[in-house]
Amino acid sequence: MTNTAWKQILRSLEKSLNPGVYTVWIKPLRGTVEGNKLTICAPNDFVANWVRDRLLQVIKETAAQVLGNEPKITVVANVEKKSVAPVIKKPVRSKPLGERVQAKEIGLPIVNAPKPIPVQNWRFSFDDFVVGPSNELALAASKSISNTAFASDHLFLSSGPGLGKTHLLHSVGQQLCKVSNRNNLRVACLSSEDFATRMVLAIKGRQIDQFKTQFRENLDVLLLEDVHFFQGKEKMQEELLCTMNALRDRGCKVVLTSSFLPKEFSGIDNRLVSRFCSGFLAHINRPDMETRRRIVLEKARRLQVAVPVEVTDLLAERITTDIRQLESCLNNLVLKARLLNRAVTMDLAWEVLDNYAVPNAAPDFGHIMEFICKSYSLSEDELKSKSRKRQIVLARNTAFYLARKHTDLSLKAIGEKLNRRHSTVLKGITKVEREISQQTPLGRQIEKTAERLTP
Template identity: 30%
Template sequence: METTELWKNTISYLETDLSRGVLNTFFANTKLSSLDNGKAQVVCPSKITADYLRRRYLPQVSQALKSLTEKDWEVEFQVSQENAPIKEAELGPLFTPPALDGLVSRYTFENFVVGLPNQLAAQIASSLVEGAGNSVSPLFIHSGVGLGKTHLIHAIGNAIKERDPQMKVLYVGAEQFTNEFIKSVQNSRSAAVFRKRFRAVDILLVDDVQFFAKREGTQEEFFNTFNELYLAGKRVVLTSDQHPEEIKKLDSRLVSRFCGGVVADMQEPDVDMRLEILKRKAAEWEQAVAEETLLTLAQDISGSIRHLEGALNQLLAIATTKHIAPTRDLAQAILKNRPQPQHFLKPQDVIAETSAKYGITVEEIKSAKRQKELVRPRQVAAYLLRALAQLSLSQIGEMLGGRDHTTILHSIQKIEKEQQENQILKEQLRTLRGEILGKTS
């Protein structure tokens, strides 16, 4: 059997064990070059590909060849001569500090609103910039979607560049890192360029690392990149919508590295923060808006800051177009007509999981009873129904036994405030979030 046909059959054989993504990414452009003296030489388009196949899939390839030829083979992965590894000196200066750092200049510490829900993350980020946080690496910031972690990671990069323009700072989204990595495996020059781009930096900022989940090859490469930067005393800042230990299908080595620095979470902004965010956003429009109008929006819209700013933009756009004042009545009309978010979880699950966590029944949490052992679970359920299901205050009140708007708002604000000072409550909320969201994955 010719080597070309045998290798084609080998890859077909591997389809039963390996995913199509792995085969398309790492086995594309490989070929079986020779079978001689018990050795099977597989030629790869780049050193990244050869190294990865050797570490991760050598046993599977050896077994496939044995099954097809009924012989044992010592498999060797080599780089083709036309794609031989390139020395770093031959690449020239790949890193262009100001132009290609990926930073968005409008995201700064000056326009980042700080309050109890994000105070710790903001303080650690600031100390890292000031130099007091040199030992903080990695800094891992996690929060729900739209709560400002991307703003904060860009603010870190922009502040460092402002203090020292010579610092090599690079921001990249995890998806972009993955896409560039996949392209790099096709030839050695691309691989060398890729590695130098991400390793020849003083600080690497990586956004949305939960995107690495289930992507074994990308995780392997990022692990090596992270280690090289860490051992060189460089700094790494990461963001995610989950705590490292909650990201499913993330390599345990990466989880360990991510948790080895400082892990800081950012909670949903409380009413005071939301009001301040709206005031600053209104100032950008150079439009006078009464505080009671802004407060109406701040009290009704929780969760994503983008949703909050979007409602204000809609209010001011209507007011400007129609030449009317942005009044509280107009704000209430906008809130009434706002489309409700699609829910990927059942609100009933939030109540059921919360009840089970505190050892009470769903009937008890909805009841009119006010025993201490029922009040706290009820407050937590209200908070989570707002945070996860994004229900209105009146909807939450209905689900919790017909309670009024004011009672629900008080419950949510109480939990928002207490979790900043009560680590036990904070951990309970984190665990509950994971259990509830796990039902929707």
């Protein structure tokens, strides 16, 4: 029974956490439930301390849902194990790309997708990507790098949150695995934070040489998300630069994503910025009304539900800045209709939209400031002050995030309105996006606050 309870907790955590966080920090844990006590065994002290400092609250909340009450949690380290660094396999000599692939895993979170490619590895494909004027260049570049004829082996995709970067990244990975003539195409698809975590674990486990071999010599394709994470991290920047140079020299393909363009980065080595810019850069803008309508229709088709034209138009009119939110709204609308055994109607759509949409889909900066001050019980002067109080910093970072998401203001312009440098704005937005993507308690709080934004 105790083993079953821990497995249920793991399954719930896998659904709620960022895949990279779950793979690196949660999956290696072992848990034992005895009455109202949950004992978690980590592979070593480093992982145990990380879990205690950063993941204990979300584990406690998940365990409470599974067990029916909040348990007392103890995190201990397995002293018998010295490292959780993955086993590094010997390099395999590269072959040209061109035919279908049968691949296997070579350590976490590097995935060499088997045939057929499992859903958990490649969540998206080009077939279900809805193209429009805002993203047609990014789509064309992503498709091109998936073929051997593309002039560059390096692609940098940028956009605001929820506009399709991850979708295209996974589509590239899936397509390359389909067309490769390698029996074991070696693809690493991971976030920049996962890359950094693996590097730290390798250093702790005295396996940095194996880490370098794995990423510089044992890869054919590197798909790396959110490279703005490396800002201010000099040693990690140096390792990434050496990795990218090595992959370039071997003719490997590299696709990077970020919420910002390279020129907007702060605290990044100029050589690395140059490397980011060495390939093709494609920015994804906010989709227009017609593209949003087609996204709703495509999602409805996949859900096998009929959505009236007026409902499609309503969703597309109200949710304009985040495609993930648009799809989530439709998902919830369809689920509510099925649970209530009702048809998808305008009345039902309005009920669901109360949780998502804003009457004015593009609030200006003034309204965002008013909303933030009201939400956090602060004055505008306090937001603009030099105060580093936790609540004020959180409110200020949330304002940065919402201004970037809902307006066309540059980072510099946003910073000037709040008496901050553009580098401070960038760091604040990065922190907010990280909390939201990892679905931490703070991230969920920020997300709920952002959803209430109304003019």
